[in-house]
Amino acid sequence: MATIFLFLLLSAIFAVEAQSGQSIIEPGSFLTATLTPTTNSSWLSPSGLYAFGFYKQGNGYAVGIFIEGIPQKTVVWTANRDDPLVPADATLNFTSDGQLVLQSAQQGTNTRITNSTGVASASMLDSGNFVLYSSDNNTIWQSFNQSTDTLLPSQHLSVNEVLISSVSDSNHSTGRFLLLMQQDGYLAMYPVGTPYTLEYGYWNYVTPGPENNAKLNLDDNGHLYIDSITGTAGIVDLNLGDNSTKGLLYLLRIDADGILRLYSHSMDQNGTWSVTWSQPDDKCLPKGLCGLNAYCVNTNQSLGCNCLPGFAPTNQSEKSSGCERNFTADSCKGMSYTMELVNNTKWEYKNISVLSLTQEACKAACLEDCKCDAVLFKDGECKMQTLPFRFVTLHQDDSFLALFKVGISTPTTDRNVSKKSKKEVIIISVSLVAFAIVLVISGVVMYRYRVWACKKESNHGNIVLSEEDSLRSFTNAELEKVTDNFKEEIGRGAFGIVYKGAVGDGKKLIAVKRLDKLLAEREREFQTEMKVIGRTHHKNLVQLLGYCHDGPNRLLVYEYMRNVLYNSKSKAIFFSPRLQCTHGSLKVKKN
Structure with a gap:
């Protein structure tokens, strides 16, 4: 009886191993990149639904996991994602010490897919998970813990784990968007490379209360939910799934456009992928979708x-x-x-x-x-x-x-500017510069001539004032001469001192007020008298005859009147004691 029982037990074990087919991979096995009927380019799961090995990408090959059991071969995981392409002569060796190594004689490279030690065997499971085992069948490494852009049924996304989109449907390198299971219980999406803050996030889903152990799950019936290892957060359903529909294959993927989509696929040979749930609804929400600017x-x-x-x-x-x-x-x-x-x-x-x-x-x-x-x-x-x-x-x-x-200029796209137009621009520019130079030279000549004429007139000592002329401009040297170096003081105040002088060979007496300092207040005082008194004529107002605006010197030249007290604190010069002062710089009182 014991012999019969032992026979049946051994038969069952042999049957299980026979059904496993290519699911158990021993050290020393290898794959080749060239996809031909006579080459072994992938290791299949027991049912043949999933495969681990080489697949075509662009002009080269990449290593990953893909769904083999449907006409529409779908990549769900990629090795060495940021540098996935390998040449056609590449081989994937499962070495005697349990390492998965990509080798290329053409490139002379050896690239490890995993860095695990103590590996005794490997297996491609029907769940889509590729696993490395120790000699006592403990899991050392598995693809489910190294997610790329896809979450498969029975796989989960734990705290601080991410799904990162691919560049495109045909290029599975790292893309621009990610899905993160946060420590605070939020399931959120961000552009890759940004801080995980509200400013950069473009979609989130929160569990009822902060939960450090929350994880995202997808079951075989397409049920997408968040739960907790401790059970304190409860279950939050993102999508209830369709438990009544059998024979459907599901996967969750963050696509190249930053949208999270749950796909379903009928297992018959004519089936195609359909979207059963997606977020966010606004397809423009993923930040950076259109690139810079x-x-x-x-x-x-x-x-x-x-x-x-x-x-x-x-x-x-x-x-x-x-x-x-x-x-x-x-x-x-x-x-x-x-x-x-x-x-x-x-x-x-x-x-x-x-x-x-x-x-x-x-x-x-x-x-x-x-x-x-x-x-x-x-x-x-x-x-x-x-x-x-x-x-x-x-x-x-x-x-x-x-x-x-x-x-406001010619766009860079319009580069066909004719040589003639450029020549015209140069000619006009040169002409304008030449014209400006002529104006400057003319101005300098006129100014120097005027200064020379004034100096000549001053040197002859014959300064003449005309009743019909407008205000006369004096130099400081001229006024020093006509006042005998400001010798005779006839008035004093807060704004300056008034001196007596004579012009026209001493025939016409004048009163010269010199502002003591060139301060902002003095400058305003000087400008006020120039503008107001210079164009005011009144029988009770001493007439302003001229001025000096020479470097830091500010002086005003008035007609001289006898029996008048000059006081520079006030604002005008009046003969009538009944009139009040309103403008100017000098006040006079009748003795």
């Missing part, structure tokens, strides 16, 4: 990318390639610019300065600043921004005004 627009379920003002697509055939400046400037100061408004626009703000200005002053400040490429204006606050503009999106907050600097 561009934003996404969603019209009638059709996505498009628009460039910001002053930019043009970097690559017309690839909408996610972003935009670049559509003009060039040899010099910031040599360009002409304007500011264009784009409503409801936000991006990753990088302030180079924040000023309190009006909207027009804000625009002017950006136009004057070579580092400023745009401004955000709100409630008197002017935020200057610089390139590049990353994660540009449209939003509903219209309280911000976004204005972009745009060059």
Whole structure:
């Protein structure tokens, strides 16, 4: 009886091993990249649904896990993702010490897929998980713990683990978006390489209360849910799945466009992948979808990318390639610019300065600043921004005004400027410069002639004042001479001293007021008398005859009147004691 039992037990063990087929991989096994009927390029799971090995990518090959049991071969995991391509002569060796090593004679390289030690065997499971075992059948390494962009049934995403999108459906290298199971219980999506903060996130789903042990799960029936190892968070259903439908294959993937989608596929030979659930609903929400200096627009379920003002697509055939400046400037100061408004626009703000200005002053400040490429204006606050503009999106907050600097010049796309036009520009420029030089020289000559004439007249001592002429301009040296070096003082006050002088061979007496210091207050006083008294004529007002505006010297020349007390504290010179002083610089009183 015992002999029969032992026979049956051994038979069962042999049957299980026979059914396993290629699922158990022993050290010394190898795969070749060349995909032909006579070469072994992959290791299959027992049912033949999944395979681990080489698959075609672009002009080369990559190593990963893919669904083999359906016509539409679908990659679910990629090894060495950021450098996946290998040449056609590559082989994958499962070495005697349990290492998976990619070798290429053409490139002379040996690249490890895993760094595990103590490996005795490997297996491709029907769950889609590729596992390395120790000699006592304990799991040493598994692909389910090294997720790329896809979550399979029975696989879960634990705290701080991520799914990262691929570049495209045909290129499974690391893309631009990720799904993260956060420590605070949030399941959230971000652009790759950004902080995990609200500013950069574009979608999230939260468990009921913070839970450090939360994990995302997908079961065989397409049920997508979040639960906890400790059970304190409960179960949160993202998608209930269809438990009544059998024969469907499910997978969850964050796609190249940043959208998280749950796919289902019928197991019959005519089936195709269908989307049963996706988030976010707004396909323009993934930040950076259109690349730098561009934003996404969603019209009638059709996505498009628009460039910001002053930019043009970097690559017309690839909408996610972003935009670049559509003009060039040899010099910031040599360009002409304007500011264009784009409503409801936000991006990753990088302030180079924040000023309190009006909207027009804000625009002017950006136009004057070579580092400023745009401004955000709100409630008197002017935020200057610089390139590049990353994660540009449209939003509903219209309280911000976004204005972009745009060059008023020939775009870089129009490079066919004729030699004739360039020659005309050079000729006009040279002519304008020559004309300016002539004007400067003429001005200098006229000025020097006038100074020479004045000096000549002064040297002859024959200064003549004309009643019909306007105010006469004196030099300081002239007034020193006619006042005998400011010898006779006839008045004094807070603003200066008044001296007696004579012109016209001593026949006409004058009163000369010299402001004592060239301060801002004195300068205003001087300008006031020049403008007001210089064009005022009144029988009770001493007439202003001339002035001196010579370097730091400020002097005023009045007609001299006998029996008058000159007092420079007041604002005018009147003969009538009944009149009050209102302008000017000197006050006189009748003795």
